[in-house]
Amino acid sequence: MPLTPRQSDILTLARAQGRVMVEDLAHSFAVTVQTIRRDLSEMCDAAVLDRIHGGAVLPSGVTNIGYETRRRLNAGAKDAIGRATAALIPNGASLFLNIGTTTEAVARALHAHTNLMIVTNNMNVAQSLAPNPTAEVVLTGGSLRRADGGLVGDLAVQTIRQFKVDLAVIGSSALDASGDLLDFDLSEVRVARAILDQARGAILVADTGKLTRSAPVRIAGLGELDHWVTDAPPPAPLRDLCHEAETQITIAEQT
Numbered sequence: 055m056p057l058t059p060r061q062s063d064i065l066t067l068a069r070a071q072g073r074v075m076v077e078d079l080a081h082s083f084a085v086t087v088q089t090i091r092r093d094l095s096e097m098c099d100a101a102v103l104d105r106i107h108g109g110a111v112l113p114s115g116v117t118n119i120g121y122e123t124r125r126r127l128n129a130g131a132k133d134a135i136g137r138a139t140a141a142l143i144p145n146g147a148s149l150f151l152n153i154g155t156t157t158e159a160v161a162r163a164l165h166a167h168t169n170l171m172i173v174t175n176n177m178n179v180a181q182s183l184a185p186n187p188t189a190e191v192v193l194t195g196g197s198l199r200r201a202d203g204g205l206v207g208d209l210a211v212q213t214i215r216q217f218k219v220d221l222a223v224i225g226s227s228a229l230d231a232s233g234d235l236l237d238f239d240l241s242e243v244r245v246a247r248a249i250l251d252q253a254r255g256a257i258l259v260a261d262t263g264k265l266t267r268s269a270p271v272r273i274a275g276l277g278e279l280d281h282w283v284t285d286a287p288p289p290a291p292l293r294d295l296c297h298e299a300e301t302q303i304t305i306a307e308q309t
Contacts, residue, residue: 064090131261
């Protein structure tokens with residue numbers, strides 16, 4: 055179920071404040087407490103928030119939210135990031151695309167590119183690119199993660215080690231204040247690290263909503279990448295970090 059406009063605003067407040075309370079929300083939105091309780095119940099059912107007495111908080115940083123919910127969150131921003139990233143990828147390039155709903159948006163935006171070679175551990179990416187007649191698509195193999203179509207484990211890593219590509223396009227579940235890319239699944243992170251090792255350049259695709267989330271496993275530092283494509287100007291400390299590391303930032307415009 056997609057979030058309603060009011061629920062999206064509630065989520066924005068939760069990200070800014072860490073928690074939201076029923077009485078405060080009812081006053082802010084000029085609706086009844088029953089309406090707000092219904093909103094929070096639907097958002098908690100979708101794993102966007104966790105209930106507490108009298109309100110709700112952002113979910114725990116040790117488990118990821120469901121795949122379908124992730125697809126819906128910031129969908130417009132992800133599509134814009136996908137288009138902006140595709141504009142950075144030349145025809146005839148070789149690239150990795152890893153697991154993630156934003157990398158899937160990149161794959162959708164590559165439909166008109168020609169003569170690409172894409173290596174991916176994301177079955178959704180492979181399906182998106184299948185209609186492109188000039189794209190060579192290589193699936194890594196590995197253990198199937200049914201929740202999101204990801205392929206992980208030793209076989210995925212071993213396959214990736216057979217390639218040296220022009221660009222790695224990767225997503226992450228969270229991006230913390232120190233510029234660390236974070237994720238939830240150690241086996242997925244091992245694949246992402248191999249992808250970065252085997253690429254000549256690397257692009258992070260992550261909307262600014264990732265700055266309000268937490269996850270327990272580190273992938274890499276933002277300064278280790280060449281480019282970050284996002285949906286809004288990041289906070290000054292991260293802009294400074296990117297400037298010092300010569301990591302370029304592209305702000306994708308939503309249409």
